[in-house]
Amino acid sequence: MSHNHSHQRSQTNLLVSIFLNIGITLAQVIGGIISGSLALLSDALHNFTDVVSLIISYVASKYSKKSATSNKTFGYKRAEIIAAFVNSASLIIIAIILIKESILRFLNPQAIDSTLVIWLSVVAIIGNGFSVLLLLKDRKSNMNIASAYLHLLTDMLASVAVLVGGLLMKYYEVYWLDSLLTAAIAVYLIFVGFELFKNSFKVLMLFTPSTIEIDDIVARINKLSTVKNMHHVHIWQLNEDEVHLEAEIDFDKDITLSEFDKILVQIEDILFSEFGINHINIQPEFNKTDNKNIIVQD
Template structure:
């Protein structure tokens, strides 16, 4: 006897007892705040590009390039947020819920790429430093600090609830800090004539960009590869399910994240007795409640079995068998 039962209450909030999954609930990203931050960053980018060319400052141009990546990150965040809200269809049963994860990965990868480019340019300039108009650097760095800090405050709340917004938030936060570094460099050039500071700061900015993007690349890649969510362990889930007196075995388990909010589980469940379908349904419903309450698993699909001759491994490794 086989039975499949799925918990479709995706929109219901749930609390995860695992630290890494605490506080996950559906959150609406505010389009107005995103729009304001995009406008601010377009202005900063334009001003710093002009200022960088006029002053001859690579650090200012690198900050402008980073700001341009902010604009791209914020625009993609806005677009992905709109697209991910589209409903599912027969052709796209999961809808577009993963578009935000793809966008977050793209943003992080761009950030890392910019970092590598700036290191190459910074090393070249460090070997051959030249005179720079420090006043322009100082004024535009101050402008960047103020505008980026305002942008950070505008999307800070959204970044806590959404991986894609977290990517955009990291762009803005790191650019606020790089603008501070550019300001310090501008002051050093103005009062001490230390023009070698400009490419040195550029290299420091680049290394920071690569560092901040690495963890996000790792996190989004893990989701796209359908790895088990961080903080959830299949053995713990097995122990919880086997605690039900009607259950003999749990096997063929697949555990993954659809996006940064929804965790899915599918598995086969062996029953000790050949129970009526109504009783099986009730037991599976209780298992689903247990898994959602204790592990934050929002979507559960269980295949009920009795004296089935299939493989009984918890994780079936010979092929990619699905429920």
């Protein structure tokens, strides 16, 4: 399947997941108010963030393919990274709020209509489980889809926890378990959200991808014929598909433009095949008096 078809499929799956989660959220809010279950309301709140995150992911997915213009030379290629950053940050914020509320409820436990909690958690498990399956295939190749997938997966697991808690409350009347489950859900949200938050933050800050060692690249390119010194190197990840490199290269003789083109083809092949860098911009130099350090702060 082509990349465009895969992208279209993921957009359709996101749209289906949005409508599923709108229905789940409305049902859980009403059920949480009627039953008095904080765990159910917290699950509904998380589901609401799912709806928001899925909408963000869907809009970002649509915008990411818009063409570049003279004032947007990269187009909207970073839209999905921004979506992943916002979604992961929202997971952490919601989790902190849930922990606070669970402590307050633990100190003041209340009787809960556990039957309603059980049935609504089953509905949420089925709906979120289906959404998780829809996004399962594309989550590994797209950070934006991964953020939406994590929202849905954690909410499905949260619903499973709420179901278990509802059953225990129904048959053993341990209502404090509602608060404990809420806190456990929140801690898990922080755990899964932080890694995605960190990765998207690194991309937005133009950090060098963790899989790439600049010293190894410089040493490899410096071995090429006529190359004297590779310096002033910048490497960053633009989005899921593009890793960019720009650098200056000193040559040991005053080569012609056609000779440079031949060497450039070699460099491009090495950087792509050995280091996964697919966008390269090289500035050739000869006897230029500038800073020859590998890393130069512009």
